Amino acid sequence: TSNASDQEIREKLDDYHENDIAEALENLGEVERKRLYHIIGIEKVSEIFTFLDDVGMYLEELGPQKAAGIIENMDADDAVDALDEVDSVMRDQLIQYMTKEAKEDIELIRSYDENEIGSQMTTNYIEIGRDLSIRQAMKTLIEQAEENDNISTIYVKDDSDKFYGAIDLKDLICARDYVELESLISTSYPYVRAHEKIDDCIERLKDYAEDSIPVLDDADTLLGVITSQNIVEVVDDEMGEDYAKLAGLTAEEDLNETLLESMKKRLPWLVALLALGMFVSSVVGMFESVVSQIALIVSFQSLILDMAGNVGTQSLAVTIRVLMDERLTMKDKVELVWKEIRVGFTNGFILGILSFLCVGVYIYLLKGKTPIYAFSISGCVAVALIVAMTISSFVGTIIPMFFHKIKIDPAVASGPLITTVNDLVAVITYYGVAWLLLINVLQLT
Amino acid sequence: TSNASDQEIREKLDDYHENDIAEALENLGEVERKRLYHIIGIEKVSEIFTFLDDVGMYLEELGPQKAAGIIENMDADDAVDALDEVDSVMRDQLIQYMTKEAKEDIELIRSYDENEIGSQMTTNYIEIGRDLSIRQAMKTLIEQAEENDNISTIYVKDDSDKFYGAIDLKDLICARDYVELESLISTSYPYVRAHEKIDDCIERLKDYAEDSIPVLDDADTLLGVITSQNIVEVVDDEMGEDYAKLAGLTAEEDLNETLLESMKKRLPWLVALLALGMFVSSVVGMFESVVSQIALIVSFQSLILDMAGNVGTQSLAVTIRVLMDERLTMKDKVELVWKEIRVGFTNGFILGILSFLCVGVYIYLLKGKTPIYAFSISGCVAVALIVAMTISSFVGTIIPMFFHKIKIDPAVASGPLITTVNDLVAVITYYGVAWLLLINVLQLT
Numbered sequence: 001t002s003n004a005s006d007q008e009i010r011e012k013l014d015d016y017h018e019n020d021i022a023e024a025l026e027n028l029g030e031v032e033r034k035r036l037y038h039i040i041g042i043e044k045v046s047e048i049f050t051f052l053d054d055v056g057m058y059l060e061e062l063g064p065q066k067a068a069g070i071i072e073n074m075d076a077d078d079a080v081d082a083l084d085e086v087d088s089v090m091r092d093q094l095i096q097y098m099t100k101e102a103k104e105d106i107e108l109i110r111s112y113d114e115n116e117i118g119s120q121m122t123t124n125y126i127e128i129g130r131d132l133s134i135r136q137a138m139k140t141l142i143e144q145a146e147e148n149d150n151i152s153t154i155y156v157k158d159d160s161d162k163f164y165g166a167i168d169l170k171d172l173i174c175a176r177d178y179v180e181l182e183s184l185i186s187t188s189y190p191y192v193r194a195h196e197k198i199d200d201c202i203e204r205l206k207d208y209a210e211d212s213i214p215v216l217d218d219a220d221t222l223l224g225v226i227t228s229q230n231i232v233e234v235v236d237d238e239m240g241e242d243y244a245k246l247a248g249l250t251a252e253e254d255l256n257e258t259l260l261e262s263m264k265k266r267l268p269w270l271v272a273l274l275a276l277g278m279f280v281s282s283v284v285g286m287f288e289s290v291v292s293q294i295a296l297i298v299s300f301q302s303l304i305l306d307m308a309g310n311v312g313t314q315s316l317a318v319t320i321r322v323l324m325d326e327r328l329t330m331k332d333k334v335e336l337v338w339k340e341i342r343v344g345f346t347n348g349f350i351l352g353i354l355s356f357l358c359v360g361v362y363i364y365l366l367k368g369k370t371p372i373y374a375f376s377i378s379g380c381v382a383v384a385l386i387v388a389m390t391i392s393s394f395v396g397t398i399i400p401m402f403f404h405k406i407k408i409d410p411a412v413a414s415g416p417l418i419t420t421v422n423d424l425v426a427v428i429t430y431y432g433v434a435w436l437l438l439i440n441v442l443q444l445t
Numbered sequence: 446t447s448n449a450s451d452q453e454i455r456e457k458l459d460d461y462h463e464n465d466i467a468e469a470l471e472n473l474g475e476v477e478r479k480r481l482y483h484i485i486g487i488e489k490v491s492e493i494f495t496f497l498d499d500v501g502m503y504l505e506e507l508g509p510q511k512a513a514g515i516i517e518n519m520d521a522d523d524a525v526d527a528l529d530e531v532d533s534v535m536r537d538q539l540i541q542y543m544t545k546e547a548k549e550d551i552e553l554i555r556s557y558d559e560n561e562i563g564s565q566m567t568t569n570y571i572e573i574g575r576d577l578s579i580r581q582a583m584k585t586l587i588e589q590a591e592e593n594d595n596i597s598t599i600y601v602k603d604d605s606d607k608f609y610g611a612i613d614l615k616d617l618i619c620a621r622d623y624v625e626l627e628s629l630i631s632t633s634y635p636y637v638r639a640h641e642k643i644d645d646c647i648e649r650l651k652d653y654a655e656d657s658i659p660v661l662d663d664a665d666t667l668l669g670v671i672t673s674q675n676i677v678e679v680v681d682d683e684m685g686e687d688y689a690k691l692a693g694l695t696a697e698e699d700l701n702e703t704l705l706e707s708m709k710k711r712l713p714w715l716v717a718l719l720a721l722g723m724f725v726s727s728v729v730g731m732f733e734s735v736v737s738q739i740a741l742i743v744s745f746q747s748l749i750l751d752m753a754g755n756v757g758t759q760s761l762a763v764t765i766r767v768l769m770d771e772r773l774t775m776k777d778k779v780e781l782v783w784k785e786i787r788v789g790f791t792n793g794f795i796l797g798i799l800s801f802l803c804v805g806v807y808i809y810l811l812k813g814k815t816p817i818y819a820f821s822i823s824g825c826v827a828v829a830l831i832v833a834m835t836i837s838s839f840v841g842t843i844i845p846m847f848f849h850k851i852k853i854d855p856a857v858a859s860g861p862l863i864t865t866v867n868d869l870v871a872v873i874t875y876y877g878v879a880w881l882l883l884i885n886v887l888q889l890t
Contacts, residue, residue, distance in 0.1 A: 015610070015633040019653050051652065145615050152597045152614075152656070165460070169597075169614075170590050188460040206681065207496065208464050209674045211597070211656065228673035229654045235677055236651065239684035240766065246691060247762030248755050255767050255777060262788045266759050267795065273755055274796050277748040278803060285744040285812070292740035299730040301743070302750055302868055303722040309754075310693050310718055314711050317692030321685065322700050332700060343707045350712065351719050358723060367730070423747055 006039045013040055022051035030061055037062075046073035049082065056085035064090060068097030076105035077122040077230065108223065117201055118194030120234055121215045121224030124148045127155045130164050130185065134175050141172070150227055152211040156185050162220040165189050191216050194223050199409075202238055203324060205231050245411040246317060248273070269416065276420040283424055287431035290439065296367065297434050300359065300381045301427070307351065308388040308426040312418045315340045315396030320411050323404050337397050344393025348386040356382035376442055377434075384430035391429075392422045451484045458485055467496035475506055482507075491518035494527065501530035509535060513542030521550035522567040522675065553668065562646055563639030565679055566660045566669030569593045572600045575609050575630065579620050586617070595672055597656040601630050607665040610634050636661050639668050644854075647683055648769060650676050690856035691762060693718070714861065721865040728869055732876035735884065741812065742879050745804065745826045746872070752796065753833040753871040757863045760785045760841030765856050768849050782842050789838025793831040801827035821887055822879075829875035836874075837867045 004012075013021060025033060025048065037045045049055055049070055059067040059082065067086075071079045071094060079102070083091050095103060105123045112118030126144045128137055137154070145151050151169055158164040165185040175184060191214045192201045205213055205226060212225040226234075237252075244252040248269040253262055284301075291298055322328065322336060360378035363369050396418050400410035438444045449457075458466060470478060470493065482490045494500055494515055504512040504527065512531075516524045516539060524547065528536050540548060550568045557563030571589045573582055582599070590596050596614055603609040610630040620629060636659045637646045650658055650671060657670040671679075682697075689697040693714040698707055729746075736743055767773065767781060805823035808814050841863050845855035883889045 015631050017631070017633070017635045017653060017655075020633070020635065051654075142619055145619050149613075149615050151618070168594075170594050173596070173618075174587055174590050186460050186462065188462070188465070190462045190465065206677055208462060209496075209677070210462075211673070228656070228677060231677050232651055232654070232673060232680055235680050236684070239681070239688065243684065243688050243691065243766070244762060246688065247758045249759055249762060252766065253763050255770075255781060259784065259787055259791065262763075262784070263791055266756075266788065267792055269759075270752065270755060270792055270796060271799070274748070274752060274799060277751050278800070278807070280751075281744045281748045281804075282807065282811075284747060285741065288740045288744070291743050292737065295733045295737035295740070296730065298736050298743050298746070299726045299733070301746065302729060302872070303719070303726045305747055305750070306722050306725075306754075306864065306868070307715065307719060309751075310715060311711075313692045314694055314714075317689060317694060318698050318707075321688070321697065325700075336700060339704065339707070342704055343711065346704065346708055347712055347715055351715060354716070354719060355723070359726075362723070362727065366727075419751065423751070427747070 009036075009039050013044075018044070018047045019051040022048050025052065025058070033058070033061075042069055043073055046070050050074055050078040054085070055082050056087075059086055059094075060090065064093040065097055068094045072098045072102040075122045075124040076102070076109055076224075077120065077124075079106050080109045080119075112194060115197055115199070116194065117192050117196050117198050117205075117226065117234075118215060118223065120198065120230050121194070121226050122150070122230065123224045125150050125153075125155060125212065125214075125222075125225045127157055127222060130156045130158055130182065132181055134172065134177055134179055134181055134184075137167075137172060137181055141169075150212055150225060153225075155214055155222055155225070157222065163191065163214060163216050163222045166214065189214070192226065193218065198234060198238065202231075202234055206235065242320065242411045245409070246313075246320070246415065248415055250412075272416050273419065276416055277423075280420060280423040280427065284427050284431075287427070287435070290431050290435045294377075294434065294438055294444065296363070297377060297380065297431075297438070300377075301430065303355070304381065304384050304388055304426045304430050305423055307385060308392040308422040309419060311344055311347065311389045312392040312396035312422045313415075315344065315393045316400055316414055316418055319397045319400045320414070323400060323410060333401060337394065337401070340393045340397040341390060345386070345390040348389030351389065352382040352386040355385055372442075373444055376438055376444060380430065380434045380437055383433050384426065387429045388422070388426040391425045392418075395421045395425070454481070454484050458489075463489070463492045464496040467493050470497065470503070478503070478506075487514055488518055491515050495519055495523040499530070500527050501532075504531055504539075505535065509538040510542055513539045517543045517547040520567045520569040521547070521554055521669075522565065522569075524551050525554045525564075557639060560642050560644070561639065562637050562641050562643050562650075562671065562679075563660060563668065565643065565675050566639070566671050567595070567675065568669045570595050570598075570600060570657065570659075570667075570670040572602055572667060575601050575603055575627065577626055579617065579622055579624055579626055579629075582612075582617060582626055586614075595657055595670060598670075600659055600667055600670070602667065608636065608659060608661050608667045611659065634659070637671065638663065643679060643683065647676075647679060651680065687765065687856045690854070691758075691765070691860065693860055718861050718864065721861055722868075725865060725868040725872065729872050729876075732872070732880070735876050735880045739822075739879065739883055739889065741808070742822060742825065742876075742883070745822075746875065748800070749826065749829050749833055749871045749875050750868055752830060753837040753867040754864060756789055756792065756834045757837040757841035757867045758860075760789065760838045761845055761859055761863055764842045764845045765859070768845060768855060778846060782839065782846070785838045785842040786835060790831065790835040793834030796834065797827040797831040800830055817887075818889055821883055821889060825875065825879045825882055828878050829871065832874045833867070833871040836870045837863075840866045840870070 028036065049058065052058055071082050074082060083094065086094065109119060109121065126141055126148055128140045132140065141151065141154060154167040154169060154172060156164045156167060165187040166189040167184045171184045190208050194215050194217055212227045214222050215224045215226060217223050240252045250265045250268055253265055319336065356378045359381050360375040363374035363377055364371055399418050400414040403410040403413045494503065497503055516527050519527060528539065531539065554564060554566065571586055571593055573585045577585065586596065586599060599612040599614060599617060601609045601612060610632040611634040612629045616629045635653050639660050639662055657672045659667050660669045660671060662668050685697045695710045695713055698710055764781065801823045804826050805820040808819035808822055809816055844863050845859040848855040848858045
């Protein structure tokens, strides 16, 4: 590119998406990058920087004053994200260099907890008074559009600066001049409160399928908006978190984390699971005498525990997703539990029959035992499977519901408890049936 | 509402979001609903119907002719979704009643496989020629906006009807009349191909963070667009599927599925896991003599297997999420494997020490054994934990990478294989160490 004139480069880059330029930037050297910034101007650079993966590195390369200028030109929510990528010393320097207005927007967003929807909003929106004519409204829109590019919904405030309603840009563009602005305003437009928990409003935000939803404070003043890009990010984050929690991580991890950070996210669950596992072990220990009499039955312990665990995880995953729907009635919940029990029992019955046959044949042929002996043991396995799978489905449904009820995130807390309860149920059923049937009734020792 | 005049009802409802009206509709009786449809007109009814959860029921209530009119007025992608909600007989009837144009749009979207991005696009977009003036472009936009409400990006075609570029509506609105339209067009605007797999382009779609991205056929003709609402849906679906697969379901389930449907989604994995579990059982069976000599060690089998399983799932979940990033290099992958091994070993070491102490004290105090005997067994547990957790982390990383490499969805295939390999590693390590140390070296039997 070094032979092209600045003018040519600028025109060429104007045709490309900022995300593509951001990717290309990573392949340039520092000198080339700085020349590029100079050519394309600070506003375009700001946009490009919102698409960089390691924006911190590129900001540090520029020094605090220039970097502050770039962040200042970003949407406030992107600016907050960018500030999170630099160290705290640099962050304080950057904030000092910014204009009062940019600083205030950033402080506002940073004032919300990361679980609150206010932390995800952008202050880049168009707001007009309700007393304008169509022509005046269009003129105000064009003026504000210089600074704010989320123009597809125009927000209207009343005389006391409270949120009054919203206008679809399409309606404004298509409206005849003689139409009253009032007739275009949806006064019962959906909104969220800045302090609402993301978990509580994410389903609603998705349902409305709007380009932007207003965020109000408790006095009904418009603070910012959630755009559909924000919703994509929030959905992605929330689902990623749920996914991570289902796998026993306290939070989602990425490639760049240090060993220590990864350990911190994983160790809490592992320690909890170890403690619970020891409790299960002590229960298994109570069946030591059964085991010492018929050592062969130990072979199938892992089979039954694994299957109970698998069924419990299936029920857990289904239940957590169903619980996300806020409109769930008590009747829905009872039906879900009952359905899970039936699914668990039916699947357990099918697998029980399968394992009765397979395990029996295996013991008879490969362990050289009598058919009675072989099919007595495989019978114990089958009964334990059916009971354990049915109860696991029940436990996998009722435990997340319980945590949901007492307002604890079910995706986090349910896993270890379900594993433990299921292990206990499976172990007690299996060795209990074996002790009763094999030792007391059939006296196979 | 029955005392209000039609005019009053219409004006009132105009202020509400269609999603809110859709929710209210569910609480009305059939007669009231039909009166409402009549008052608010077919276009608004069509919009409201895109927000209904059980749209099939409401369509059937209206009869095929009226229902076809409603579906016809929806965006083509919403129409496809609505048609999926009625039975196939009614669907054919509905399609017959529709105009040729609506039918063609629906057929186009339905022609793509559900894994292809074309199946998710909408044909609701604005397209203009490249030779227009700013004023002509604005006029064309207003004409087309009647029918198409995704106006924030305006697509431009060249003289041979091929996709040429895109204009940001904001730029068009703010442009002076004397400016050339050409200068507003981004000619290197991002796009996707209709036959691209959703998995392959979803990350790109998210990264561009645009209100709409064009979908082209192989001859560069614009077929439709992916709006940010489409992206929210796709992200939600894809993550939901991954989440379900991690939990051993073949697809995501919802509350309304029948017992048989749920069983079909769960049984395949369970049968596969049962078969693999039996293989593990036969390996455990080889250690029958070890078990019969020291029955106490069986107590801790579940502990070690559970911990190996937990660690493997953690590594699996992290790896699957990392693999979604298309820009991953070989070096990144090797680093990830190496990091996972270190995390597994370090966590294993910490838990190993913990269990050496706890298990030892437990056996010494509660089982009344000598300290040597107690800490020999707890030593076996500790060694097995460290080895099993390290190898599980490795296996939990390398297996999804392998499936990813050979183009099999790693979220589906990895789980059972990892569980099996981890169980085998854990069992062989544990009983192997026990046999070597307890029986052969210390002769504790």
